Amino acid sequence: MRSALVLGGTQFFGKRLVQLLLDAGVEVTIGTRGKTADPFGDRVQRLVLDREDAESMESAVEGKSWDVIYDQTCYSPQEALDACYLFSGNTKRYIFTSTMAVYDGGTAQKEEDFSPFSYAYSTGNRREYPGIAGYTEAKRSAEAVLFQKEPFPVVAVRFPLVIGPDDYTNRLRFHVEHVVREQPIGISHPDTRIGFISSEDASRFLFWLGTQSFVGPINAGYTGDISHRELLERIGHIVGKEPLIIEKAEPEHQSPYSFPWSWSLDTEKARSAGFTFGEFDQMLDSLIRTYAKDAV
CATH class of the missing domain: 3.40.50.720 (NAD(P)-binding Rossmann-like Domain)
Structure with missing residues (x-):
């Protein structure tokens, strides 16, 4: 190339x-x-x-x-x-x-x-x-x-x-800020699962x-997936606050990840072709901490 x-x-x-x-x-x-x-x-x-x-x-x-x-x-x-x-x-x-x-x-x-x-x-x-x-x-x-x-x-x-410190959509940041500020988050299907990549x-x-x-x-993406509930519990554990999940919320408090179904991918084809994706847990925890500092 x-x-x-x-x-x-x-x-x-x-x-x-x-x-x-x-x-x-x-x-x-x-x-x-x-x-x-x-x-x-x-x-x-x-x-x-x-x-x-x-x-x-x-x-x-x-x-x-x-x-x-x-x-x-x-x-x-x-x-x-x-x-x-x-x-x-x-x-x-x-x-x-x-x-x-x-x-x-x-x-x-x-x-x-x-x-x-x-x-x-x-x-x-x-x-x-x-x-x-x-x-x-x-x-x-x-x-x-x-x-x-x-x-x-x-x-x-x-x-x-796709998530990262340069994510201008601020979708993950939304969740971290809401947990830090103890604001309710509207999620109609908290146990549906979603996949990510940095x-x-x-x-x-x-x-x-x-x-x-x-x-x-x-x-493309990290191996496995995570539910909305697990994601919020993880944020709560890191920031020391309990997430407040409600079924319906005003638009400004409605989760941008609130899909009515699960969405995640099998990436065996990419990995078998020789590509190595990073570690999801390490990246996610680091990003949550970064957003949490900004939310205080």
């Missing part, structure tokens, strides 16, 4: 990915709307583009090619279709950031539990897919477009919930995929 285009790359684990690529001597181009500053200075090239505007995309990438394209900003099948047209013949490898949400609820979901190769996809834009159900359908259909059209070798990385491991995994040759869907 001598050159890479990162669609995204200015926030969260995308920013970490860009740094890893630069550290490895890869020539990096970032493609964004140009509205978020980044710390990379003249070490990267930049394209200003709008994923929802195919003409904007075509104007930005015309005449250019990259060994690997990392797509972190595709949120609709129409955007996937545009990518198939625009990047056909212009990349050797396309790594699409997907999600565990493509699976129906359940723990230890395997790659074959959702097949994009036979999925009857829709072709709407991202505004036609609101909410969790819409997000699920958009990512399923985007995967289906990429694998069924297959104008270039494609990998779809199915990530669980932003550090997510970026390492994406970088590693750029050096591999296999294609198809692949799960």
Whole structure:
């Protein structure tokens, strides 16, 4: 991998990915709307583009090619279709950031539990897919477009919930702050289980995929999962406070992890291919302590 285009790359684990690529001597181009500053200075090239505007995309990438394209900003099948047209013949490898949400609820979901190769996809834009159900359908259909059209070798990385000190969504921070401040947390199904990965491991995994040759869907994440109740009890143990779990709460106190079903992944395929994920317990406890200090 001598050159890479990162669609995204200015926030969260995308920013970490860009740094890893630069550290490895890869020539990096970032493609964004140009509205978020980044710390990379003249070490990267930049394209200003709008994923929802195919003409904007075509104007930005015309005449250019990259060994690997990392797509972190595709949120609709129409955007996937545009990518198939625009990047056909212009990349050797396309790594699409997907999600565990493509699976129906359940723990230890395997790659074959959702097949994009036979999925009857829709072709709407991202505004036609609101909410969790819409997000699920958009990512399923985007995967289906990429694998069924297959104008270039494609990998779809199915990530669980991503956490880290650079997580701008503050979803885990929400839980820590509520426990520290002894505020109630609304969770309708506290015993459903969820899987995680750190932003550090997510970026390492994406970088590693750029050096591999296999294609198809692949799960990423820590081994195992944790229930909402277990997560809050763990926070409570670390901060010395009892979590207050209620079934319904005002919107500002409703858990962003309050899914009605379990969602976690089997990552044997990635581990068998040679990737080693970090230790969940150590990372989670460290992050909880960091958030707890900030919440006081």
